[in-house]
Amino acid sequence: MKLLLNIKKENDDLGKQVNNLVKNTSTSTFLKYCLTILFFVGCLNINAQNSDFSKGKKYTLAEISVAGNTAFSEQTIITYSGLRKGKEITIPGEDIGNAIKKLWNSKLFSDIEVYVTKIEGNVAHLQIKLADLPxxxxxxxxxxxxxxxxxxxxxxxxxxxxxxxxxxxxxxxxxxxxxxxxxxxxxxxxxxxxxxxxxxxxxxxxxxxxxxxKGEKVKIKDITFEGNTVLSDKKLRKSMKGTKKINRIRILKRSKFIDSAYQADLGHVVDAYKENGYRDARILSDSVIYNDDKTISLIIGVNEGEPYTFGDIKFIGNTVYTNDQLSRLLRIRKGDTYNGILLQKRIADDTKPDAVDITNQYQNNGYLFSSINPVEVSADNNIIDIEVRISEGKPAYFNTVSVVGNDKTNDHVIYRELRTRPGQLYSKANVVRTVRELGQLGFFDAQEISPNFNNPNPVEGTIDMEYSVKETGSSQIELQGGYGGGGFIGTLGLSFNNFSIKNIFNKEAYKPIPMGDGQKLSLRLQASRFFQTYSFSFSEPWLGGKRPVQFSTSLSHTKQFLFNPLTRNADKSRSFNITGITFGLAKRLSVPDDYFTLSQAISYQRYDLNNYNTGLFNFGDGFSNNLSYTFGLSRNNTSVDPIFPTGGSNFGITAKFSFPYSLVNGVDYKPLKEISDRINAIPRQLRTQEESEELANADQQRFSWLEFYKVKFSGEWYTEITKNLVLRPKIEFGFLGAYNNARGVIPFERFYLGGDGLGNFSLDGREVIQLRGYPNQSLTHLDETTGRASQDGSSIYNKFSLELRYPITLKASAKIYALGFIEGGSSYESFRDFNPFNINRSAGLGIRIFMPAFGLLGIDFGHGFDPLPGETVKHGWETHFIIGQQF
The missing domain is CATH 3.10.20.310 (membrane protein fhac)
Structure with a gap:
C-alpha cells in the first residue's frame, strides 16, 4: 500500500526521512504509522498541481475520481472508502488514512494511492488510484x-x-x-x-x-538413547509403535520417519518407564541427525528418575461397592511396582468399551454420573499412597429412547433389538450391546451407528438416549453368465434382506419392493443346456413379533441331464432330479448367555434317477429319500460390523441325522453290503454287465431311504493386533457316519475338500469345503483302485486356517479389505486313516469387496505346498474367485 504524497518543502532532510520511512516500512507496520506520517506531512507544503495548503486546514471535497487498473466501478470504490462529495475533511488528517485502511482491509487491491489533484480556496479535489489484486x-x-x-x-x-x-x-x-x-x-x-x-x-x-x-521418504537408520540404564535401547525402541529403524526382515512396520508418529512415540517411551515404576521419567532432548546415505538417526536423551512402588490404596466415597469388591477389580496391591498406566486402565480403560474396570462396574449398574479419580496423596521414600476418590451420584434411568436415520427399516424392527428401554436403569454394557445388535442386522452402516446421550440430568437422575443410524443397501442381485460344464451357464439371483411380506399385495409399498420388516426372501435360477436349478427361501427373524425366534423355509428343485458324447448335447431322456424342502426354527437363548442360539430343522430331499448312469452312483434307475433332522448350537459375539469383525468369536456345532430305519424294518443288509464291497473292488471298466446290474440292485435297496448321522464343528476368533489389523484363526471338523455298518456310509451328504468352496450345482447334498491353493474338490481321500482322489467324496475332514486382515475402506458404499492366509486340511474315508496333522498346506493373498447391491466378491492367489492325492510334485499356484460368501 502506498500513499503518494508529492512533497515539496524547504526542509529536504525531513522529506528524506519521511520518504525513507514509507519505503522501508512493511505494509502492516506502515498502517500503524500512517497517522503519524500525516502529522509530519502537515507541517509541509503538499503540492499536487503547484498548490499549497497549510497545516490541518479543513477542506470541502469536490470531485473524487478513481484511476488505475480495477474492475470495480468508481462509485463502489468511493462509497467503500467512506469519502463523499461535500464532506468536510482535514488535510492532512485521519479521514484519508481511514479511507486507505478500509480499502486495504477489503483484501481486493494490491496498490492504493491517494492524490490531491486540485485546491481551489477551501475546496479540494482527490484522486484514488489503485490496482486490483490479480x-x-x-x-x-x-x-x-x-x-x-x-x-x-x-x-x-x-x-x-x-x-x-x-x-x-x-x-x-x-x-x-x-x-x-x-x-x-x-x-x-x-x-x-x-x-x-x-x-x-x-x-x-x-x-x-x-x-x-517431495523427494524420497526418509528412513531411520538408527535410534539410540542417552541416559538410560534401567531400560535398554532395545526395550525403549520396542515401546515406539510407529517409529522403527531399518530392519530388512520386518514386514508390518516400516522404517519411514513420520513426525506425528515420532512425537507420539516419545510419549510411549515415557509410558514404558511409568509401567516399570519410574513415574518421574521424562524426555530431556531429541535430535535428528542427517546421514550421508540420505537416512537419519534419532538420538533421544532421557532422565529415568527413581523407581517407585505402590503404598496404601484407599477408596473414598464408595457406598455401593465395598473396599474389597473394588480392590478385586483394581487388582493392585501394596508393594507392587508403581505403574501409572495400569492404574488408569483399571480405573477406566478407554481402549475397550467392555473392559473390566471400576468405571464400567459403576456404569453397568446405573451410575452414569459417577466419577472415579485416583489421587497421589504421598510419595515419601518413593512409596506412593493412592486415594481413589469416588463420586457415585444418583442412579440414572433412561427417560426416552429413540432412533433416527432409519428411512426404510420400520421402527419395530429396530426397537425389538434395543437393550435399553425407557424407565430402565442405565447400563453401559446394554448400550454397547445395542450398537452391536443394530450392526449385525445388516441394514445399517455398522461404522456409522452412534449412541448419543441427550439431556443428562444428574439432579433427577435421567438421560435421553438416541441411536443414530445410516441406512445401507440390504438387497442384492446376482446376474452372471459363464462357460462351464460344456455350455453356457446363466444365473439370476435376487436376495431381499429387509423384506416385508405383509405388504406384498400393497402396490404403494413397492419402492421398488416392499421393505422394512427385516425379513429375508431369496429367489435363484441357474440354467444351462445340461441342468436347471430353482430355489426359493424365506425367513422371519421374530416369529410372532415378541421373541427372537427365527422361522425359515426353503424349497429347491434341480434337474440334471446326461451328456451324450455322440451329439455332444444334453440327452433329456436321461435325467437326475432332486427336489427338497426344509423348515427351520432358531431361538436365541438366555443361558449360558444370550449370545447362544439353538437351531432345529427338518428337511426332505427326493433323489430321482431316470436312466442316469454315471460314476456318481452305482445305480442309474431308481430313487433315494432323505428325511433328516438337524440340531445346532452356536455362539456368536463378534463385534459390530458383520463384514469386518474386529473382535469376538463364532462357534457352532451341528448334528444332522436320519431315522434309524435298519432297527425297525427287519432287512438284513449284510449280504447287500458284501455284494457292494465285492463288486466295488473291481475296476469299473472290468465289471461285467451282470455285476453292474447286481451292484445297482444291491445299492438301490441299501439307499432307498438314507440312513446316516453327520456332525460338524467350526470355531473362529477375531483379535485386533493393532489398529484395524485383525487376526482370524479358524478350525473346522466334519464326520459322516452310519448307524449300521452292514448298511454302510451313504454316497450322499459327503465332504469335498479343496478350492474356492463354491458348490455350484451340487446334486447329491455334498458339502464343498474351501482350501485355497488347490483345484476345486481335489483333496478327497485316495481311491485305491484308481490311485487318485476319490470322486465319491470323503466321510471325514478337518481344516485349520489363519487369516490376517486389513481394511482399505469400510465405507457403506463399498467395504474393501486385503488379507493374507495360511491354511491346511485333509479328508479321510474312515477313522483308521484319520491323522489331523497329515494335511495339505497352502498360503497366499487375497482381497474382498463387499457392495450392498452385489454382496461379497473377492479373489485369492493361493500356493499349494503339497501334491494332490496320487501325485508327487507340489501343486503350486491357484487363483480363486469368491462370490457371495465370506471365509
Whole structure:
C-alpha cells in the first residue's frame, strides 16, 4: 500500500526521512504509522498541481475520481472508502488514512494511492488510484499424481478466480511443506511462480505454477538413547509403535520417519518407564541427525528418575461397592511396582468399551454420573499412597429412547433389538450391546451407528438416549453368465434382506419392493443346456413379533441331464432330479448367555434317477429319500460390523441325522453290503454287465431311504493386533457316519475338500469345503483302485486356517479389505486313516469387496505346498474367485 504524497518543502532532510520511512516500512507496520506520517506531512507544503495548503486546514471535497487498473466501478470504490462529495475533511488528517485502511482491509487491491489533484480556496479535489489484486487464471501443479491435485486445490482454496496475494502464496507453501513432512518426506520443497496474463483487460489475472518436490521418504537408520540404564535401547525402541529403524526382515512396520508418529512415540517411551515404576521419567532432548546415505538417526536423551512402588490404596466415597469388591477389580496391591498406566486402565480403560474396570462396574449398574479419580496423596521414600476418590451420584434411568436415520427399516424392527428401554436403569454394557445388535442386522452402516446421550440430568437422575443410524443397501442381485460344464451357464439371483411380506399385495409399498420388516426372501435360477436349478427361501427373524425366534423355509428343485458324447448335447431322456424342502426354527437363548442360539430343522430331499448312469452312483434307475433332522448350537459375539469383525468369536456345532430305519424294518443288509464291497473292488471298466446290474440292485435297496448321522464343528476368533489389523484363526471338523455298518456310509451328504468352496450345482447334498491353493474338490481321500482322489467324496475332514486382515475402506458404499492366509486340511474315508496333522498346506493373498447391491466378491492367489492325492510334485499356484460368501 502506498500513499503518494508529492512533497515539496524547504526542509529536504525531513522529506528524506519521511520518504525513507514509507519505503522501508512493511505494509502492516506502515498502517500503524500512517497517522503519524500525516502529522509530519502537515507541517509541509503538499503540492499536487503547484498548490499549497497549510497545516490541518479543513477542506470541502469536490470531485473524487478513481484511476488505475480495477474492475470495480468508481462509485463502489468511493462509497467503500467512506469519502463523499461535500464532506468536510482535514488535510492532512485521519479521514484519508481511514479511507486507505478500509480499502486495504477489503483484501481486493494490491496498490492504493491517494492524490490531491486540485485546491481551489477551501475546496479540494482527490484522486484514488489503485490496482486490483490479480485473480488466479490457470493453475498447473507438478510433482504429484493426478488424483491428488484436486485435494491440493480444495485444501488451499486455489480455485479459478481466487485473489492471489502474498499471504496466499506463503500459506500454500507452508501447508504443503508441513503436510508432506508429516508423511515422512522431510526434504519436501515447494516453489510457486506467478505469471501475468498479458491479454488481461478487465481485471488483472495471473497463471500459477506450483512445483512440489517431495523427494524420497526418509528412513531411520538408527535410534539410540542417552541416559538410560534401567531400560535398554532395545526395550525403549520396542515401546515406539510407529517409529522403527531399518530392519530388512520386518514386514508390518516400516522404517519411514513420520513426525506425528515420532512425537507420539516419545510419549510411549515415557509410558514404558511409568509401567516399570519410574513415574518421574521424562524426555530431556531429541535430535535428528542427517546421514550421508540420505537416512537419519534419532538420538533421544532421557532422565529415568527413581523407581517407585505402590503404598496404601484407599477408596473414598464408595457406598455401593465395598473396599474389597473394588480392590478385586483394581487388582493392585501394596508393594507392587508403581505403574501409572495400569492404574488408569483399571480405573477406566478407554481402549475397550467392555473392559473390566471400576468405571464400567459403576456404569453397568446405573451410575452414569459417577466419577472415579485416583489421587497421589504421598510419595515419601518413593512409596506412593493412592486415594481413589469416588463420586457415585444418583442412579440414572433412561427417560426416552429413540432412533433416527432409519428411512426404510420400520421402527419395530429396530426397537425389538434395543437393550435399553425407557424407565430402565442405565447400563453401559446394554448400550454397547445395542450398537452391536443394530450392526449385525445388516441394514445399517455398522461404522456409522452412534449412541448419543441427550439431556443428562444428574439432579433427577435421567438421560435421553438416541441411536443414530445410516441406512445401507440390504438387497442384492446376482446376474452372471459363464462357460462351464460344456455350455453356457446363466444365473439370476435376487436376495431381499429387509423384506416385508405383509405388504406384498400393497402396490404403494413397492419402492421398488416392499421393505422394512427385516425379513429375508431369496429367489435363484441357474440354467444351462445340461441342468436347471430353482430355489426359493424365506425367513422371519421374530416369529410372532415378541421373541427372537427365527422361522425359515426353503424349497429347491434341480434337474440334471446326461451328456451324450455322440451329439455332444444334453440327452433329456436321461435325467437326475432332486427336489427338497426344509423348515427351520432358531431361538436365541438366555443361558449360558444370550449370545447362544439353538437351531432345529427338518428337511426332505427326493433323489430321482431316470436312466442316469454315471460314476456318481452305482445305480442309474431308481430313487433315494432323505428325511433328516438337524440340531445346532452356536455362539456368536463378534463385534459390530458383520463384514469386518474386529473382535469376538463364532462357534457352532451341528448334528444332522436320519431315522434309524435298519432297527425297525427287519432287512438284513449284510449280504447287500458284501455284494457292494465285492463288486466295488473291481475296476469299473472290468465289471461285467451282470455285476453292474447286481451292484445297482444291491445299492438301490441299501439307499432307498438314507440312513446316516453327520456332525460338524467350526470355531473362529477375531483379535485386533493393532489398529484395524485383525487376526482370524479358524478350525473346522466334519464326520459322516452310519448307524449300521452292514448298511454302510451313504454316497450322499459327503465332504469335498479343496478350492474356492463354491458348490455350484451340487446334486447329491455334498458339502464343498474351501482350501485355497488347490483345484476345486481335489483333496478327497485316495481311491485305491484308481490311485487318485476319490470322486465319491470323503466321510471325514478337518481344516485349520489363519487369516490376517486389513481394511482399505469400510465405507457403506463399498467395504474393501486385503488379507493374507495360511491354511491346511485333509479328508479321510474312515477313522483308521484319520491323522489331523497329515494335511495339505497352502498360503497366499487375497482381497474382498463387499457392495450392498452385489454382496461379497473377492479373489485369492493361493500356493499349494503339497501334491494332490496320487501325485508327487507340489501343486503350486491357484487363483480363486469368491462370490457371495465370506471365509
Amino acid at each position: 485473480q488466479l487464471n490457470e493453475l498447473k501443479i507438478n510433482g504429484v499424481k493426478k488424483g491428488k491435485k484436486e485435494g491440493i486445490i480444495n485444501d488451499n482454496k486455489l480455485k479459478k478466480g481466487t485473489k492471489v496475494t502474498e499471504n496466499l502464496i506463503t500459506t500454500t507453501k507452508n501447508f504443503l511443506t508441513k503436510k508432506y513432512k508429516k508423511q515422512g518426506f522431510l526434504n519436501t520443497k515447494v516453489h510457486i511462480n506467478t505469471i501475468e496474463v498479458q491479454d488481461s483487460i478487465d481485471a488483472a489475472r495471473v497463471n500459477m505454477v506450483l512445483n512440489i518436490d
